Amino acid sequence: MDIGAQEHVAFKGTVGILGAGRVGTAIARLAVAAGYRVKVATSKPAADNELIIEIVTPGAVAVDAAEAAASDLVVVAIPLHKYKSLNADALGGRVVIDAMNYWAATDGDIADFENTHLSSSEVVSAYLADSRVVKSFNHIGYHEMEPDAADPETPDRRALAVAGDDENAKSLVAGFIDTLGFDSVDSGDLAAGKSFEPGTNIFNGRFNAAELAHALQHSLATA
Numbered sequence: 001m002d003i004g005a006q007e008h009v010a011f012k013g014t015v016g017i018l019g020a021g022r023v024g025t026a027i028a029r030l031a032v033a034a035g036y037r038v039k040v041a042t043s044k045p046a047a048d049n050e051l052i053i054e055i056v057t058p059g060a061v062a063v064d065a066a067e068a069a070a071s072d073l074v075v076v077a078i079p080l081h082k083y084k085s086l087n088a089d090a091l092g093g094r095v096v097i098d099a100m101n102y103w104a105a106t107d108g109d110i111a112d113f114e115n116t117h118l119s120s121s122e123v124v125s126a127y128l129a130d131s132r133v134v135k136s137f138n139h140i141g142y143h144e145m146e147p148d149a150a151d152p153e154t155p156d157r158r159a160l161a162v163a164g165d166d167e168n169a170k171s172l173v174a175g176f177i178d179t180l181g182f183d184s185v186d187s188g189d190l191a192a193g194k195s196f197e198p199g200t201n202i203f204n205g206r207f208n209a210a211e212l213a214h215a216l217q218h219s220l221a222t223a
């Protein structure tokens with residue numbers, strides 16, 4: 001498997017964000033700052049979120065989940081134990097970034113994630129069967145996203161791993177990540193997303209692109 005700088009394509013479409021918590025709002029602010037049209041939704045009706053979205057993510061629009069799901073690129077940032085509350089049909093055909101982690105301490109023990117050799121994103125992808133799921137953003141704290149975002153030329157710019165089974169989707173996501181302020185490193189297919197799940201060195205660290213590629217290589221070599 002090749003690990004290395006992820007090819008990326010420029011992306012100018014609409015960004016939908018499912019989840020208006022810590023991660024969803026941080027990504028929404030970065031995406032607004034990068035010039036995207038950003039639609040944020042929770043499981044509640046848009047009207048319930050309008051005021052909070054206006055205050056917490058100025059420039060983004062509160063919408064219903066179905067409208068966010070119809071965006072060109074969709075970020076899912078909800079508690080993983082709620083993944084089956086996502087509307088898989090509405091997300092069909094979409095490129096979906098899975099920013100979620102399985103964290104038994106907060107999610108509780110979930111058989112779907114405990115009794116399997118699959119990465120958590122493969123489980124999510126099996127549920128979102130018609131979406132092109134790409135795992136990223138899960139191994140950076142929400143509170144680090146804005147302070148660590150930097151211009152492309154910045155030395156030692158922080159890098160995020162990108163895992164997915166669809167090369168075009170990964171390229172799109174890499175382009176999005178670049179505009180938000182991070183390098184990205186292709187870590188391989190969705191199964192390889194295990195390399196940066198909770199409990200791994202990558203999950204617990206902060207890396208530039210070269211360091212992250214090295215850590216991913218090492219992680220796969222010892223898997």
Ligand SMILES: NC(=O)c1ccc[n+]([C@@H]2O[C@H](COP(=O)([O-])OP(=O)(O)OC[C@H]3O[C@@H](n4cnc5c(N)ncnc54)[C@H](OP(=O)(O)O)[C@@H]3O)[C@@H](O)[C@H]2O)c1
Binds near residue numbers: 018023099138
């Ligand atoms: N916290 C971090 O630093 C961090 C970093 C990287 C990744 N993550 C992962 O990112 C995910 C989100 O974490 P968080 O800390 O942002 O959680 P959070 O603050 O608890 O926010 C979760 C959000 O998801 C919404 N939600 C729940 N079900 C939904 C659905 N079906 N459709 C749309 N929105 C829905 C919730 O609103 P309603 O309940 O009102 O619908 C809430 O706005 C988790 O899987 C976590 O492991 C966390």
